[in-house]
Amino acid sequence: MQLIECPWCGAREEAEFHYGGQAHVAHPEDPHALDDEQWARYVFFRDNPKGPFAERWAHAAGCRRWFNALRDTVTHEFLAVYRVGDPPPPVPGTAPATHRTAPGAQPRQGQEATS
Amino acid sequence: MTTYANTPHTPGDVLPDHPDFLWRNPDPKPSYDVVVVGGGGHGLATAYYLAKNHGITNIAVLEKGWLAGGNMARNTTIIRSNYLWDESSGIYEHSLKLWETLEEELDYPILFSQRGVLNLAHSLQDVRDSRRRVHANQLNGIDAEWLEPDEVAKVCPIVNVSSDVRYPVHGATYQPRAGIAKHDYVAWGFARRANDLGIDLIQDCEVTGIDISDGRVTGVRTTRGRIAAGKVALAAAGHSSVLGAMAGLRLPLQSHPLQALVSELLEPVHPTVVMSNAVHVYVSQAHKGELVMGAGIDSYNGYGQRGAFHIIERQMAAALELFPVFARAHMLRTWAGIVDVTPDASPIVGLTPVRDLYLNCGWGTGGFKATPGVGWCFAHTVATGEPHPYNAPFTLSRFTTGALIDEHGAAAVAH
Ligand SMILES: Cc1cc2nc3c(=O)[nH]c(=O)nc-3n(C[C@H](O)[C@H](O)[C@H](O)COP(=O)(O)OP(=O)(O)OC[C@H]3O[C@@H](n4cnc5c(N)ncnc54)[C@H](O)[C@@H]3O)c2cc1C
Numbered sequence: 001m002q003l004i005e006c007p008w009c010g011a012r013e014e015a016e017f018h019y020g021g022q023a024h025v026a027h028p029e030d031p032h033a034l035d036d037e038q039w040a041r042y043v044f045f046r047d048n049p050k051g052p053f054a055e056r057w058a059h060a061a062g063c064r065r066w067f068n069a070l071r072d073t074v075t076h077e078f079l080a081v082y083r084v085g086d087p088p089p090p091v092p093g094t095a096p097a098t099h100r101t102a103p104g105a106q107p108r109q110g111q112e113a114t115s
Numbered sequence: 116m117t118t119y120a121n122t123p124h125t126p127g128d129v130l131p132d133h134p135d136f137l138w139r140n141p142d143p144k145p146s147y148d149v150v151v152v153g154g155g156g157h158g159l160a161t162a163y164y165l166a167k168n169h170g171i172t173n174i175a176v177l178e179k180g181w182l183a184g185g186n187m188a189r190n191t192t193i194i195r196s197n198y199l200w201d202e203s204s205g206i207y208e209h210s211l212k213l214w215e216t217l218e219e220e221l222d223y224p225i226l227f228s229q230r231g232v233l234n235l236a237h238s239l240q241d242v243r244d245s246r247r248r249v250h251a252n253q254l255n256g257i258d259a260e261w262l263e264p265d266e267v268a269k270v271c272p273i274v275n276v277s278s279d280v281r282y283p284v285h286g287a288t289y290q291p292r293a294g295i296a297k298h299d300y301v302a303w304g305f306a307r308r309a310n311d312l313g314i315d316l317i318q319d320c321e322v323t324g325i326d327i328s329d330g331r332v333t334g335v336r337t338t339r340g341r342i343a344a345g346k347v348a349l350a351a352a353g354h355s356s357v358l359g360a361m362a363g364l365r366l367p368l369q370s371h372p373l374q375a376l377v378s379e380l381l382e383p384v385h386p387t388v389v390m391s392n393a394v395h396v397y398v399s400q401a402h403k404g405e406l407v408m409g410a411g412i413d414s415y416n417g418y419g420q421r422g423a424f425h426i427i428e429r430q431m432a433a434a435l436e437l438f439p440v441f442a443r444a445h446m447l448r449t450w451a452g453i454v455d456v457t458p459d460a461s462p463i464v465g466l467t468p469v470r471d472l473y474l475n476c477g478w479g480t481g482g483f484k485a486t487p488g489v490g491w492c493f494a495h496t497v498a499t500g501e502p503h504p505y506n507a508p509f510t511l512s513r514f515t516t517g518a519l520i521d522e523h524g525a526a527a528v529a530h
């Protein structure tokens with residue numbers, strides 16, 4: 001079984017973790033200001049890259065805390081884990097990752113910032 | 116007397132002739148009327164019906180690996196049409212009707228076996244949802260029935276319907292016309308007929324770019340050079356997001372590993388197909404004798420065609436819960452495909468914002484059953500530039516308009 005490094009607990013078995021999909025997607029500052037197209041983008045559209053992907057994980061059967069990880073979706077290798085609120089580390093051997101947010105999306109006070 | 120045994124020979128020197136090849140392996144031409152991207156079941160069926168129903172034969176099917184080596188080779192072949200909504204009933208039942216004559220149509224054995232499918236209910240809510248689905252199916256002319264536990268046991272005597280289990284079987288939906296087929300033969304049958312109609316099936320040819328000018332698609336870049344195209348039809352299943360990105364399209368898809376497994380060969384013991392969303396497994400028995408099992412996707416995104424072992428372990432535990440008789444069966448093999456999952460568990464089949472670029476994707480865990488039906492409808496869409504009535508509701512724009520077709524209840528663990 002694959003081991004995943006929880007930033008607080010260290011390496012634990014994959015079965016202890018819960019997947020949360022793409023990271024750094026901020027809730028829109030003013031949802032009512034979005035038109036249908038923008039709202040659809042926020043609700044239904046996520047990146048789906050073949051390769052490194054910044055995503056959310058929760059250590060559900062451990063400390064129960066959320067964290068972010070940079071993981072390769074082809075090899076399933078975890079390239080880095082980092083705490084919520086930290087920017088994604090650069091992908092080894094490439095330019096720093098850029099991340100898209102829904103149009104009109106603004107990071108809210110107390111929520112993780114978008115890089 | 117001279118016999119094989121007393122003559123000197125090298126191993127393999129007296130093999131029979133190679134069987135006839137089912138298709139040519141042509142080099143790509145510089146230009147086609149239609150380029151289909153993806154040589155799985157959907158791409159092959161689309162090409163076949165473009166030629167057969169619409170007389171378009173200057174077609175190439177481009178496949179990055181070998182024909183039908185993707186999900187077409189990896190699925191568990193369940194065919195049924197007992198989905199909840201009218202839109203789904205339309206396209207899946209159209210497909211099921213085509214399955215019923217496909218062997219003659221392709222003049223090729225596909226081992227389509229209408230052995231029925233049971234979807235088990237294990238809670239009061241399951242019972243309510245299942246009966247609702249049966250009623251919806253019946254209104255749409257689909258052969259769905261509700262079975263009580265004793266009737267379930269009559270259809271499939273090896274299912275444990277005793278009340279002395281953690282999740283007792285409270286009944287099941289049953290579709291007698293549902294069943295299984297031999298996936299490889301289906302692909303080869305379509306490929307052979309497409310080839311006979313003059314279509315170029317080109318393997319080892321990965322599309323790496325899509326050329327667009329003035330909002331209109333003009334061709335594709337491939338590992339075997341540029342190919343011009345009047346129209347381009349995407350049927351790349353798990354890689355649809357990657358192809359979409361080449362055309363500037365962001366799609367509401369997430370690609371996940373979906374695993375399955377087979378046991379060693381056993382005597383025929385399992386007469387139908389049994390699925391359980393709650394216990395989380397489905398099981399059938401292939402013609403050869405292996406038990407074929409699967410369940411839901413691995414949770415994380417993945418393009419690696421492999422998943423985690425604990426998922427397999429849970430599937431087998433669930434199978435034992437339903438079928439105690441399998442306790443001594445050995446697992447022979449596990450594998451995974453890459454499935455493209457949409458937010459409403461329904462596919463996207465139709466036009467795109469780019470002219471002459473057409474999209475078929477999002478079939479997720481359940482598109483094998485749709486192979487002839489989607490081939491038929493997607494071919495119509497590509498040939499006429501208008502969606503066929505059966506795929507008209509399955510637009511990309513439904514995620515903006517809100518006209519979703521939520522089939523999670525009929526498609527979660529069940530494929
Ligand atoms: C384990 C498993 C079990 C399943 N069980 C069932 C079931 O019981 N019933 C059911 O109805 N469905 C089932 N499915 C789903 C079904 O297999 C798929 O929905 C269906 O096969 C998708 O259509 P396809 O056959 O065209 O896909 P594929 O066979 O995956 O075809 C897509 C092709 O596109 C090619 N491609 C990708 N990118 C490129 C590129 N850039 N250039 C050229 N070619 C490219 C791929 O190599 C691939 O061959 C299952 C899937 C899996 C993985």
Ligand SMILES: [Zn+2]
Pocket residue numbers: 006007008009010059062063064065
């Ligand atoms: Zn932890």
